[in-house]
Amino acid sequence: MRRPRYYTPTEVSLHNTIDDLWVSYLGRVYNLTPLVEEYKGNILLKPIIENAGKDISHWFDPETKDIRTHIDPISRCVKYYTPRGRFVHVPPPCPRSDWVNDFGKPWWRDGRFEVGLLTAKTRWIRIINTLTSQEQMLEVCSEDTLDEILQCYLYYNSHAASYTWKYDGVNLDMSKTLSENGIPDKDEEFYQCLMDRDLYTESICLYFNDDLSEI
Template sequence: MIYTKQEWYTPAEVAVHNRASDCWVSLNGKVFDLTPWLVEQFKVCKCTKTCSCAVKNWFCGDDCVEYCPCFKRGYAYCDAKRLAMTILAYAGKDISHWFKGDEWVRYLHPVTGLSTPYQIHGHGPRQPVVPSTMWRPLQKPWWLDEGLVVGKATAKTRPIRIINTLTGATVTLEVCSEETIFQIMMRYLPHNSHMLSYSWRYLGRGLCLTKSLADNGVPDERDRLSAVALPENMHIPALLIYYNDDLTEDPHRDDCFCHDLACMLNESQKCGPIKQ
């Protein structure tokens, strides 16, 4: 067994990363970890802040507004922090609707008639929408930084049951439709750390570990069930794992772990056509 890095992520897995210290978003089929980017954005403005409280105490009231000298001087240096707060508000969500391809969605400004990026929370109070010396070039857009990509966002999830015929234990997992059987095995690993001694089968036939569930002939019948007004979870396909009764032991995860996707492909395994 070769332990590999996760490639595909479900919306539920992205949604749990919704804090400033752990911020993920999905965009155009990619999953970004924006935590280091947020740290840098919050450091952009280093000026001393002042608040709107009339009486300066050790605590501020609920209606306190924090002022930045940058805006008073007419500079837009704090726009980066404002963009970071906008991203943080959508942490754990999909923001593909903000973009068209690799660029922000744009609109024609009603006054200037110029093509202007459409920001869902609006521009900053000093952000110009016309040619101005206050414009700052975007040197390295975060949405084009491959170093922030942690994986791919699935187009569709599907449930699958895994039944251990030795113990009778059943585990239902939400997996990505693009994942191979080997990648599904990685999801099942916390429930059975001795999978090297099991054979995976569906309806009595062996499964090709380098192919997806659909390619292995495991159907997703939720659409058919919904078409006849039946619950989607009325029937979930089941993969049966059979103990091989051998003495092999899985290597420790720290001793055999690879981040390369090629490690998931077992070149010695020959998978023939799947019989329907």
């Protein structure tokens, strides 16, 4: 099976316009751009657009994976709880002749919009090119393998695959994550010591090989 793609909250937050709208909820990332295009001009898009690029897990019940509900104080019936206003595919609180439910699955249950998973934790890593002495700080997902981190680093060095990646003098297994390669995550240790984690970041050193790759 194809490995799922992980995203950081920062990556999700970059997709925050009507023409490029992502959200995350319950640990997953969704591209709602097609939904916005389909319902363009509909007032029910407002709560979704207002939360473009954000995590909206608080809209959902983690057990049912459905929109949270409450007891309506007037009808005493169970209704969807939408304090920011009703949005697309949420039925009106009372019967209405203009409400149609022939859209199939509501968007929050439609897997077509899912693009990946939200990382459980982000990590900062410093990548040092020993050939040029250039350094680059990258925010990555803790679930990312070194190969996936390399793909991100290609933005700064298109020949990154022509280097041997090492930590503490030991060659790294590019198919494994930072933790699996023995690169510790000291954020919790810094937090307990009331220290700024930015004072120290683990470093990966890149050593140039002779066979320059074409990427």
